[in-house]
Amino acid sequence: MARAPDPEVPADLIDPQDAPERQRDKLLVIAGALMKRVEQATDDGGAAYAQFQRAVLLEDEVRERTRDLERALDLLNLSNARLAEANRATEAARRNLASALEQLQEGFALFDPSDRLILFNSRFCLALRDIHARLAPGLAFADYVGMVSRSSDLALPAGQGPDDWRAGRMRAHREPHANVSVSLTGDRWLQVSEHRTLDGGTVILQTDVTDIIRLERETRGRLLDDQARGVRATLDHLAQGVAIFDAQARLIGWNRRFGELLALPMSALRMGAEFGLLMDRLPRDFRLAGLDAAALLAWAAAQAGGAARPHLRFGAERGDAALVLDIFAQEMPDRGFVISLSDVTAERAAIAALSQANETLEARVRDRTLELEDALADAERANASRARFVAAASHDLLQPLSAARLFLSAAEDGPMPPPLRETLGKAQNALDSVEAILGALLDISKLDSGKAAVTPGPVDLAGLLAQLAEEFGPVAAARGLALRVWPARHVVRSDPAYLRRILQNLIGNAIRYTERGRVVVGARRRGQMLQLEVWDTGPGIPEAEQDNIFREFHRLNARASASEGMGLGLAIVERAAALLGHPLGLRSVTGRGTVFLLQVPVERAGAAAPAAIPPGSDAAGRLQARAVTRDRIALLVEPDADLRRAIGLLLEKWGMNVLDAADGPAALALITEIGILPDVLLVDTGAAGAGAASRFVQQFCDLHGDLPCCLFLSGAEAADLPDGMTCLKKPLDPAALQAFLTGVLAS
Structure with a gap:
């Protein structure tokens, strides 16, 4: 049966939600009740004891639980304390942050x-x-x-x-x-x-930033005011009148000079004055040049957003040039513009005076020019007359001179007594002297007239000097002089004919004026130039005469005869060197000798010079040439009867058959009549000139086929040589003519 509850024992023995002190009190009550019950119970002592044991165990567990609860309570109290501290710190930090933000x-x-x-x-x-x-x-x-x-x-x-x-x-x-x-x-x-x-x-x-912006405005305003005062002071110090207008053509800046030049009242010059009102009196008081008033007003009134306005520049004149203004207008970046006025009255007056003086000077110059033109015309007429005289004289002299040389050449091959052969030799020498003088005159004439043509090319200096040594060696030996030509293995750039002529004249001149001693010819390298030097031990040239020796017909040694020269050699040397661009110089010591210096550019590496032509032909060569020309036919066209007879006689002595005619038509008629074609054409240009002779040759070749041809030219025609034709200059050299015939007939 169920036991009634003990009134001293609480219904709820232990409530976990109770505080530890309350739980302990309950346990003490429980323990007391259990002890009392044990003492009162007599019928079930064993059960009571068992319950006592369980109560003891339970008390131990309660005690252990109580200790755990006490530790948990301590930890909880510590956590609460720390959380409270953190909350206080957080609140302090928040207050500090808020305080800092507020600051x-x-x-x-x-x-x-x-x-x-x-x-x-x-x-x-x-x-x-x-x-x-x-x-x-x-x-x-x-x-x-x-x-x-x-x-x-x-x-x-x-x-x-x-x-x-x-x-x-x-x-x-x-x-x-x-x-x-x-x-x-x-x-x-x-x-x-x-x-x-x-x-x-x-x-x-x-x-x-209100205060900062306002301060910047004030600073900028003060700066602008300072700048405005500086600009105004600058404008007032300018000699020009200056006015500045904004984009609406309103006056925003000016100087006093602007009002003075336009005679504007001070009341008109005010800030904001319109451009049209200020410029209204300009066309009334001034005459505008280069622009009218309407165009000026239209330029100033150009609207913003349109094309940029071009610069304007025009003149204005008041009265009888009492005041002359140079006006310049230019647009500014903000579509405003600047007008500047310059008083150029004094400058225009000076220009007018200068123009008048210039006209007077020009009149004097024109008068003097006319006088100089008359003098120049007289000089040109005299020079042309001299040139015509030289040309005519050369043609007239060359004809008989050529005939004489050819007759002598024809007579030399025949048997004759020694006195006659000696006489013929002297005559040949005299003709050679006349030919040399005539050649010098022709050279001077060509060089002075500017008709001399040069053809620069590579020249083998070693071969050229060897030829000159062979040519002048006997001449120097005959005068008892030692001629030493040092070899120079260089290739230079020059005209071979003129370079040879220059060296011939220098060496010949040195031998002619040196009585004893020696003549030395050599070359020295000077960078890209080769300096040719001709030394002699002659009397020397005084310094005062060193410029005069290059003049025509000027000779220092009057004992030199006309057969030895006319004083043209150095004149030809100077003109030919200038024509070739070869610097020419000299050094001389009176009583010790002279050296002439000629600088010639060295040809670039790899250029080949033409082979040197031997100076003459030997007897065996002449015999070989006659074998080539024997029984060949030559058509000779020569207007001069004596020269035609002399050339024909010489050709016949070389074994050739000669068909001769006085002119081209006669030659064509002769060939048509006999029906025999020649092997070679020999044509003298005569008075008709090289052009007519070359046309005859072309006509003949068109009719009868191509034939080798040689033209005989006078010296005045040398500048008009026909292309592709062999030409020989008169007086004719028999050796040169024989060499030509041998070359064309042997092929």
Whole structure:
């Protein structure tokens, strides 16, 4: 049966929610009740003891649990203490942060990564009075920007509405860093800076820069005032009149000189005066040159946005040149423009005086020029007369001279007594002297007239010097002189004929004027030039005469006979060297000798010079030439009967058959009549000239086929040599003629 509950034992033995002290009191009551029950129970002592044991065990467990609860309670108390300390520290930090933010001179706000306002100070949006009170944590950034865009304190830029401003502000917000200048009413300014935090939030700083901007304005205003005063002072010191107009053609700057030059009253020169009113009296008081008044006003009134205005420059003259102005107008970058006036009255007067003086001088120059032209015409006529005389004389002299040389050459081969052969030799020498003099005269004539033609090319100096040594060796030996020509293995660039003639004249001149001693010819390398030197041990040339020796017919040694020269050699040397561009010089010591120096450019490496032509032919060569020319037919066209007879006689002695005619038509008729074609054509140009002779040759070849041909030219025709034809100059050299015939007939 069930036991009735003990009234001393509580219904709930132990409640875990009770405090440890309450649980202990309950356990003590339980233990007392159990002991009392044990003492009173006599019928079931064993069960009571068992229950006692269980009560003891339970008491141990309760005691252990109580200790665990006490430790947990201690830990909980410690945690609560630490949490309270942390809360106090956090609150202190929050108070410090809020205090620090409040100390900032700028407005500060912090938005979280979701663009919600979480923190701001009292200065944030303080200038925007209608939204400052509406700020609260949790406010969205877009709402904040919308409130600012509609704030009555916001001064929107011209042409921009709240929506436009808000859109631009949100675009700037999307950047990691942004700086925005915000204009407020009352001429106030905020500088807003945004920066992104590491967790994606946004920090905003608002700085009031009103004082800074106003200070900058004041500073800029003072600077502009200083600049304006400096510009005004500068303009007032200018001798020119200057006026500056803005884009609306209104006066904004000027100097006193501008009003003085235009005679404008001081009341007219005021800030904002219109250009048209200021320039109204310009066409009334001045005569404009180069521009009319309407064009000037249209230029000044050009609207902004159009093409840039070109510069203007024109003149203005008042009265009878009492005042002459040079006016210049130029546009400025802001579409304004500057007008400058320069008083050029004195300059124009000076120009007029100079022009008058120039006209007087020109008249005098014209008179003197006419006098000089008359003198020059007289000199040219005299020179032309001399040239015609030289040409005529050369032609008239060459004809009989050629005939004489040919007759002598024909007579030399026949048997004759020694006295007669000696006489013929002297006659030949006399003809050689006449030929040399005549050749010198012709050379001087060509060089003076500018008709001499040079053909520069590579020249083998070794071969040329060897020929000159062989040519002048016997001449020097006959005068008892030693001639030494040092070999020079160089190739130079020059005209071979003229270079040979220059060296011939220098060597011949040295031998002619040296009585005893020696003549030395050599060459020295001078960089890219080769210096040819001709030394002699003659009497020397005084310094006063060193320029005169290059004049025609000037000889220092009057004992030199006409057969030895006419004083033309050095004149030819000087003119030929100048024509070739070869520097010529000399050094001389009176009583010891002279050296002539000629510099010739060295030919580039690899250039080949033509082989030297042997100076003469020996007897065996002449016999071989006669074998080639024997029984050949030559057609000789020669107008001069004596020369035609002499050439024919010489050709017949060489074994040739000669068909002769006085001119081209007669030659063509002769060939048509006999029906025999010649082997070679020999044509003298005669008075008709080289052109007519070459046309006859071409006509003959067209009718009868190509034939070798040789033209006989006088010296005056040397500049007009036909292309592709062999030419021999008169007086004819029998050896040269024989060499030509041998060459063309042997092939």
